Amino acid sequence: MKISFKLTALTIILIIALSAGICLAAPTLTALDTYAVLPGGAVTITTSDTRDLATWTAVVEIPNGAKYEQPVTVLSTRQFKIKAPNVYAPYNIQTQKAEIRGLLMKPKLVYLKRGAEISNKLTFNILHMFPILDSSFPATASTGSVLTVNGGNWDMNLIYAPSMFWAAFELPDGQTVRTNVLRPQVPAPPIPIVLAPNQTLVGSFLVKTPQVFCGKTKAQQDSINNGTSKLSIYGILGPNFSSNKLDIQIRKTPIRVANPYRLPLGATYNSSAPNRTVYYTARSLFVPQDCQKVFITGVKNNSQYSYQLSYRPNGTASSTSKIGLAPGQSTTAFNNMNAEGMWEAWGPESGSFLGKYPSLGLEITWRVE
Numbered sequence: 001m002k003i004s005f006k007l008t009a010l011t012i013i014l015i016i017a018l019s020a021g022i023c024l025a026a027p028t029l030t031a032l033d034t035y036a037v038l039p040g041g042a043v044t045i046t047t048s049d050t051r052d053l054a055t056w057t058a059v060v061e062i063p064n065g066a067k068y069e070q071p072v073t074v075l076s077t078r079q080f081k082i083k084a085p086n087v088y089a090p091y092n093i094q095t096q097k098a099e100i101r102g103l104l105m106k107p108k109l110v111y112l113k114r115g116a117e118i119s120n121k122l123t124f125n126i127l128h129m130f131p132i133l134d135s136s137f138p139a140t141a142s143t144g145s146v147l148t149v150n151g152g153n154w155d156m157n158l159i160y161a162p163s164m165f166w167a168a169f170e171l172p173d174g175q176t177v178r179t180n181v182l183r184p185q186v187p188a189p190p191i192p193i194v195l196a197p198n199q200t201l202v203g204s205f206l207v208k209t210p211q212v213f214c215g216k217t218k219a220q221q222d223s224i225n226n227g228t229s230k231l232s233i234y235g236i237l238g239p240n241f242s243s244n245k246l247d248i249q250i251r252k253t254p255i256r257v258a259n260p261y262r263l264p265l266g267a268t269y270n271s272s273a274p275n276r277t278v279y280y281t282a283r284s285l286f287v288p289q290d291c292q293k294v295f296i297t298g299v300k301n302n303s304q305y306s307y308q309l310s311y312r313p314n315g316t317a318s319s320t321s322k323i324g325l326a327p328g329q330s331t332t333a334f335n336n337m338n339a340e341g342m343w344e345a346w347g348p349e350s351g352s353f354l355g356k357y358p359s360l361g362l363e364i365t366w367r368v369e
Contacts, residue, residue, distance in 0.1 A: 026119045027051040027112055036125045036196035039086035043124065045110065050077040056112040058082045061121075063106055072112070082110065084126045094244045097132050101201055104128055104153065107194050125195040128153055131233050131243035140249040141209040143290050148184065149231070151243065152202040156190055158235060159205060165235045167207040170245070172227035173220050175212075181233060182206040207231075212250055214291035218369055225252050252368075253289040260363040261286070262302065265345050280307070280345040280360050288368065294339040298332060298365040301325035305348050305358045313341035322346065325362075339366045 033044040047053070053074045060068045060082070068085040075081055087108070091099050108126055112119040133151040141147055149167075159165045159181055166178045182205060190200040212229075213221045230245040265280035286294045301307065306326045311334050312319035319342075323333045347360055 025051075026114070026117050027053065027056065029111065029119055029122050032110070032122055032124055034124070036127055036193075036199075037084045038127050038129050039084055039088065041084045042081050043084060043110070044075065044079060044081050045122070047078050047080075053077070053080045053112075056114045056119075059109075059111055059113055059118075060085055060087075060126075061109040061111070062087060062103070063109065065106070069113075087126050088128050093128075093130050093132065097134070097244070100128050100132065101152070104193050104201060123195070125193065127193070127196060127199065129237060129241050131235070133232065133243045133246050136231060136246050136248060139247070140251060142251050142253040143209050143211050143213065144253060145209050146182075147207050147209060147231075147248070148204060149207060149233075149246070150188070150202075150204045151233075152191075152200055153193070154200065154203065154233075154235065155198050156200050156203065157198055159203075159233075165233055167205075167231065167233050168239070168242070169210060169212065169248070169250070170230040170232070171212055171250075172223045172229060173216075177210045177212055179208060179210045182208065205233075209250060211290065213252060221252070224250055252292060255286050255288055255292070255294065255368060257286055260298075260300070260365045261339075263343065263362050263364060265307075265343065265360040265362065267347075278347040278358075280347055282343050284340055284343065284364060286340055286366070288340075293369050294366050295369065296334045296337050296339050296364055297367050298330055299325075299334050300330040300363040300365075301327055302363045303327060303358070303360045305360060307345040307347045307360055309362065310344045311337065311341055312344070313338040316341075319344065339364060 028048040029045055030048045031046045037043055053072055056072060058070050058072045066087070068087070070082060072080040072082060087103060088100055093100060104127070107123045109121040109123060111121040131151060131154045133149060136147050136149045138147070154165070160183045162180060165181045167181050168176050168178045170176050184204050184206050188202055188204045191202050193199040193201055212224055229248050229250050231248045232242045232245045234242040261284065263282050263284055265282045267278050267280050288294050304327050306324065308322040308324050310319045310322045315338070320334060323331050325331060343362065345360055347358060
């Protein structure tokens with residue numbers, strides 16, 4: 001009985017030792033070939049010694065969160081490969097940006113398990129492949145104006161490189177116009193993402209609102225001008241990996257002149273002016289943008305003297321026949337002509353003013369197309 005008891009104790013000791021040996025037999029993970037990877041990307045893991053790696057399961061763990069298990073792909077007796085799981089699949093980038101940012105800041109763990117046995121754990125990160133946009137200022141922009149866009153989760157080096165990142169404006173008519181992303185004058189201090197120092201959690205960039213009205217019908221222009229466009233960005237992975245979309249109103253650049261437009265006529269010399277009359281000229285300048293055209297809807301003599309008026313629109317060689325206008329009188333003779341051009345007037349006889357030139361002028365009412 002005494003011998004039996006000793007054998008039994010020895011057996012127990014051996015069992016404990018063997019059990020300890022089995023635990024120690026778990027592979028020791030020593031290195032990863034990358035420490036930041038996109039979902040679906042491969043990570044090669046090296047072990048310190050030879051093990052039967054095919055009998056182990058790889059686990060990717062989010063601290064205090066989900067665990068993702070997968071069989072390993074054995075590369076050699078000391079290396080295996082896993083695929084980074086899409087840990088962001090449950091989150092909608094349009095509505096759950098805070099959750100995505102929070103998850104980006106958590107380093108992920110990778111290790112092997114077999115039954116109750118586990119290896120040591122190595123740290124890496126899984127990136128989110130879509131940039132995040134938070135806001136733009138101003139929310140309403142005219143073509144040619146510069147927008148400041150706030151967001152994050154982009155490569156701080158690539159985003160400003162020409163043709164590496166694009167800002168895309170999706171118009172109400174279905175067309176998309178893209179332009180370059182510009183560096184801000186005062187960049188926001190970067191907050192690097194864990195194990196991805198070139199990725200910033202928050203940032204800002206500038207983008208110039210593109211010309212979107214040229215070559216379109218009036219109905220299409222009105223659709224853009226009165227509707228809501230969408231602004232997003234995407235990088236070298238292409239438009240299928242676009243950021244969320246911000247609402248942006250694109251409006252035609254206003255013509256900054258009054259309507260009616262008052263135009264004084266200045267006296268000048270003209271050898272062909274009728275005897276004892278004064279010749280007056282002035283050029284109307286509206287400086288339209290956005291491929292707009294400004295058309296005349298009425299002309300009025302807003303001086304206290306009568307004159308005969310003619311007009312030569314920009315881009316034309318001939319002028320409209322002289323139209324006589326009394327003080328305060330209006331005419332439709334110039335309606336629907338381009339509002340930019342040269343006006344000419346033959347004023348009253350100079351003798352009526354004892355050799356002093358009168359002050360003449362006109363008012364132009366106009367519309368934009």
